[in-house]
Amino acid sequence: MTDPAEIDPARSKELMAIEAEAFFYTVFEFLGYDFRHYTDASRNRRLMAFVDRHSLGSISRAQDRVLRDPSLLASFLSTMTINVTEMFRDPSVFTKIRTDLLPRLATYPRIRIWVAGCATGEEAYSMAILLDEAGLLDRSTIYATDIDSESLRVAASAIYPADTMVGATRNYQASGGERPFSDWYVAKYDRSILNPALRSRLEFFSHNLATDSTFGEFHLILCRNVFIYFEETLQRRAERMFWDSLAPFGHLVIGPREGLTVDGMKLFKAQDRRLGIYAKTQNQRARP
Numbered sequence: 050m051t052d053p054a055e056i057d058p059a060r061s062k063e064l065m066a067i068e069a070e071a072f073f074y075t076v077f078e079f080l081g082y083d084f085r086h087y088t089d090a091s092r093n094r095r096l097m098a099f100v101d102r103h104s105l106g107s108i109s110r111a112q113d114r115v116l117r118d119p120s121l122l123a124s125f126l127s128t129m130t131i132n133v134t135e136m137f138r139d140p141s142v143f144t145k146i147r148t149d150l151l152p153r154l155a156t157y158p159r160i161r162i163w164v165a166g167c168a169t170g171e172e173a174y175s176m177a178i179l180l181d182e183a184g185l186l187d188r189s190t191i192y193a194t195d196i197d198s199e200s201l202r203v204a205a206s207a208i209y210p211a212d213t214m215v216g217a218t219r220n221y222q223a224s225g226g227e228r229p230f231s232d233w234y235v236a237k238y239d240r241s242i243l244n245p246a247l248r249s250r251l252e253f254f255s256h257n258l259a260t261d262s263t264f265g266e267f268h269l270i271l272c273r274n275v276f277i278y279f280e281e282t283l284q285r286r287a288e289r290m291f292w293d294s295l296a297p298f299g300h301l302v303i304g305p306r307e308g309l310t311v312d313g314m315k316l317f318k319a320q321d322r323r324l325g326i327y328a329k330t331q332n333q334r335a336r337p
């Protein structure tokens with residue numbers, strides 16, 4: 050028998066990992082939020098940060114509280130998700146969308162785009178700006194989803210801190226945008242309110258890439274800076290869902306920081322591997 054006071058630091062780390070596994074399993078079983086296949090180190094670090102922030106003392110106590118207190122659950126979900134984003138993030142990706150993907154999108158009478166893991170919405174609004182400039186916004190709908198309800202609330206408001214418009218303008222210009230960026234928002238005190246015409250073509254709602262299924266057919270899907278938090282099994286699930294969700298010849302944009310899994314490479318053909326732009330393969334038999 051070991052006296053609890055004598056559990057050495059290495060073993061207490063082990064204990065923490067076991068408690069964390071149990072926590073994430075319970076959260077999945079009882080609440081349906083699946084963090085079981087997120088990369089371990091950052092997932093457990095975030096869980097501990099959550100425990101500390103709310104002075105919960107232990108993971109087991111956190112588990113009990115999260116299961117019973119909706120406001121604590123919302124706070125837990127926000128802690129678990131990293132919602133850093135910006136307008137026209139990685140401008141060269143938007144340049145490529147502008148030059149290579151918009152001409153194909155223009156051939157559809159109704160354009161459907163899914164921005165998965167949209168965080169606070171900047172990526173979806175950037176897409177709306179591209180479509181508007183190309184005269185395509187009126188016949189487009191952008192479905193923008195995330196699991197973090199707090200982020201989605203900001204996204205739906207279309208209001209951002211005024212100082213973020215400096216970086217947004219710089220990125221927009223770097224992506225090849227030629228209009229004054231101030232055409233897209235009005236400044237009010239320390240806020241910038243995006244043009245309502247952009248907002249009117251966007252639908253924000255909750256969707257979990259780990260547990261939910263597809264909700265339609267899209268011509269273009271963007272899912273950038275999300276796979277980085279997923280273990281391979283979870284990424285494979287999302288890749289298959291994106292394949293199922295894309296219309297023939299549809300495109301998937303994952304951005305320059307991430308790659309597809311080996312199975313994903315059978316579902317999508319690289320159109321620009323450096324920028325993370327892929328086209329859906331048509332060969333059903335290629336599916337893993």
Ligand SMILES: C[S@@+](CC[C@H](N)C(=O)[O-])C[C@H]1O[C@@H](n2cnc3c(N)ncnc32)[C@H](O)[C@@H]1O
Pocket residue numbers: 130131132133134135138165166167168169172194195196197200256257258259260272273274275278
């Ligand atoms: C770093 S942000 C990326 C935002 C934007 N796509 C970009 O590239 O700027 C990652 C987003 O993925 C979301 N996310 C994490 N796990 C998710 C899941 N299982 N389903 C849907 N969204 C998820 C997070 O809530 C977060 O808002």
